[in-house]
Amino acid sequence: MDASVNFGAAKLTVYGETTIEELEKAGAFENIKVVPEKQKMEEKKEPFFQKHSTVIASLVFLLIGWVSAEMKGEESISSILAYGASMVVGGYRLFSTGLKNLVRLEFDMKTLMTIAVIGAAFIGEWGEGATVVILFAISEALESYSMDKARQSIRSLMDIAPKEALIRRGNKEITVEVDDIQIGDIMIVKPGQKIAMDGIVVKGLSAVNQAAITGESVPVAKTVDDEVFAGTLNAEGLLEVIVTKHVDDTTIAKIIHLVEEAQAERAPSQAFVDRFAKYYTPLIMLVAFGVAVVPPMFFGADWDKWIYQGLAALVVGCPCALVISTPVAIVTAIGNAARNGVLIKGGIHLEEMGAIKAIAFDKTGTLTKGIPVVTDYLPQQNKDSNELLTIIAALEKGSQHPLASAIMKKAEQENLHYQSVLVEDFSSITGKGIKGIINGETYYVGNPNFFDEILTKGIPNDLRFQISEMQNQGKTVMVAGTTTEVMGLIAVADVLRENSKGVIKKLHTLGIQKTIMLTGDNAGTANAIGKQVGVSDIQAELLPQDKLTFIKELRGKYDRVAMVGDGVNDAPALAASTVGIAMGGAGTDTALETADIALMADDLGKLPFTVKLSRKALTIIKQNITFALGIKLVALLLVIPGWLTLWIAIFADMGATLIVTLNGLRLLRVKDK
Known part of the structure; x- marks a missing residue:
């Protein structure tokens, strides 16, 4: 049987057959409790004194020993017995593991501490x-508290979606556990309830708070045919949702x-630390042995003093602060990002994002909304505005042109009944425009070149x-009219997202050298949109393979380059960049699979937060x-004049472990502002 452990997620995966009892028996020494993945974990709140009773008892014995030593001297039997009891009570688990490792010749921090x-x-x-022993026990308790704090980011995600839902089957409404809900079931979601499964709204209208998935703080309006996600909160209306995905x-x-997966993946710095620790631990043992033996043996120094220095060097050498320095930061940052609607798919991508120098953006659907809208409608002075727009929309109804939908939408907004026009x-x-006869008159809608052909004198200069x-x-400007006159102009454009300009500005403020x-x-x-949004470089008329080539060139110039796209037609460029960032990961499997980072809401505003968090x-x-x-190097240098004490050694090891852990937890404070 084989098993893998993901410490960041506190998750054990077993390959083979076993039982929970057997797993808990194997981990009995560490008091491990195992809960099946699907089962809700009920954490018992132990009183502080009960949870840390051994540490408190050990501390009491230490104080008795200290008082006894002050009154009767360090060598008194009572003080030695009290100190001994303190060591046994507080260090029992430490010694058990340390001695087992010593027998197996495995040298980790517990082995080193036991010897010391x-x-x-x-x-x-x-x-x-x-x-x-006391300080080691205290630092371990604080370390486990810190890692638990980091792991809570995943636990909070797990607890977001309800475990059951109200389902209508036939004429019956029944409460069903999510594992038993089938695709095609109709789920009834009342106001104030959380949605239990992904699905499509078939009845009702409501505002849904999607913050848990996308990080958006403002509720999103949902009506028939809109997609909803498990774990989101139905705010006001009653919704009926057809389930589209299994739990x-x-x-x-x-x-x-x-x-x-991301938290379990080794980041480059973590892989370096792990390799370093592998060679570092035996080296420290040799250094400590040399400190204890060389001065007394070759220079006639005091054995007691130098054995003490050697033991202190051993404590200093514990690599725990070094080993935990990276994972606590990675786990915390990825968890914080997920809570803010940014999915970072590994420590490596987090680190790479922190070193990005240039960011390339796809225009359509990323910097712009990707939906063309009518920006200008200019009927000529002697023409009825609504009548002309009705004629144009009626003609466009038969067109296959992508801009036709923008004109029809404009007519609908004006409540014009163009559908009934014959x-x-x-x-x-092709390539010019459309024509049709309405009420006996032939009308044309097309590009300006088309009207230069059909009008005898061409388009007037003022127009x-x-x-x-x-x-x-x-x-994109279209002209409407007949063979004798221009009746109006209509302009259509893909409009900028409201926050695109602000995002680019923030990125430049954060020190991104180039935005393209x-x-x-x-x-x-391209130039008009590029100037509006404020990017530092514009590349137009690119085919998908040209985007790929350009990204490769950028990497040659800037080394680390991010590409932001919608994850579908930009897949090659996203893959070629150092970090591929997909917009709108919620509901789109392609974006979740192809990108290294997915902005779950279709919101570019999350990008500066991602850069800031990664850099931090x-x-x-x-x-x-x-x-x-x-700190270890400084402490080890104190060996040369013989100034190293176990007190200093303990601070250099346990103190350092605590400081790097708390420093890593500062990433929880990075906010999306």
């Missing part, structure tokens, strides 16, 4: 040995799975100036590694 404590007792330093395939289930002899002139002005703003907009659009439209994580990881190694 037993050695201290052996040379008569009972008080300091007992203090080492294990819901968006929240995928997020939890990906976050757990169009005769409709025809589409030509208006057209070029709108085209320079990145709009990539688009297949013509240069005029990278800084904290570097700080932790530097501090963990630096």
Whole structure:
């Protein structure tokens, strides 16, 4: 049988057959409790004194020993017995593991601590040995508290979705556990209830708070045919939802799975630390042995003093602060990101994002909304505005052109009944426009070049100036009229997202050197949008393979480059970039699978937060590694004049572990602002 442990998610995966009893028996020494993944974990709230009774008892014995030593002297039987009891009570688990490891010749921090404590007792330093045990126990308790705090980010995700839902089957309404809900079931969600499964609304209208999935703080309006996600909160109306995914395939289930995988994955700095610790531990043991033996043996120094120095060097050398320096930061950052609607699919992507120098953006659907809208409607002075728009919309109803929908939507907003208008002899002139007969009159809608052909004198100069002005703003201009006159102009454009300009500005403020907009659009439209949004570079008229080539060039220039797209047509460019960022991960499997980072809401505003969090994580990881190694080096240098004590050694190890852990937890405070 084989097993793998994901410490970040506190998850054990067993390959083979076993029982919970057998697993708990194997982990009885560490008091491990195992709960099946699907079962809700009921954590018993133990009183503080009960939970840490051994540490408190050990501390009491230590104080008795200290009082006894002050009154009767360090060598008194009562003080030695009290110190000994303190060491046994507080260090029982430590010694059991340490001695087992020693027999197997496995040298981890518990082995080193065991040797140091037993050695201290052996040379008569009972008080300091007992203090080492107490401080080790306290630091372990604080360390487990810190990791639990980081793990809660996943637990809170797991508890988001309800475990049962009200389902209508036939004429009956029954409460069913989510595991037994089938695709196609009708789920009834009352106001104030959480939605238990992913699905499509078939009846009702409501506002749904999707913060748990997308990080959006503002509730989103949902009506028939809209998609809803498990774990989101139905605020006001009664909804009937047809279930579209099994419980294990819901968006929240995928997020939890990906976050757990991400937290288990070794980040580059973590892999370096693990490799380093492998060689570092035996080296420290040799150094400690040399400190204890060389001065007395070759220079006639005092054996007691140098054995004590060697033991202190051993405590200093414990690599626990170094080993925990990276994972606590990674686990905390990925958990914080997930709670804010940003899915980071691994420590490696978190670190890479922290070092990004340039970001490329797809234009359509990323910087812009991806939906064309009518921006300008200019009927000529002697024409009825509504009548003309009705004629244009009636003609466009027969068109296959992507901009036709924008014109029809505009007519609907104006409450114009264009559908009932009869169009005769409709025809589409490829690349130019459309024509049709309405009430005996032939009308044309098309591009300006088309009207230059059909009008005897061409388009009048004043209108030509208006057209070029709108085209320079990145709009597509269509002309409506007959063979004798222009009746009106209508301009359509893909409009910017409200926050695109602010996002680009924030990214530049954060120190991103280059922001580049990539688009297949013509240069005029691209330049107009690019100037509006404030990107530092614009690349227009690109095919998908051109985007890929450009990303590769950018990587050659800037080393680390991120690409932001919608995860479908940008897949090659997303894959070629250092970090691929997909918009709108919620509900789109492609985005979740192809990207390294998914912004769960279709919201570009999450990007500066992601950059800020990644940079902070990278800084904290570097700080932790530097501090963990630096403090040990300083402490070891104190061996040269013989100043190293077990007190200093304990601070250099346990103190450092606590400091790097708390430093990592600062990532919980990075907010999406």
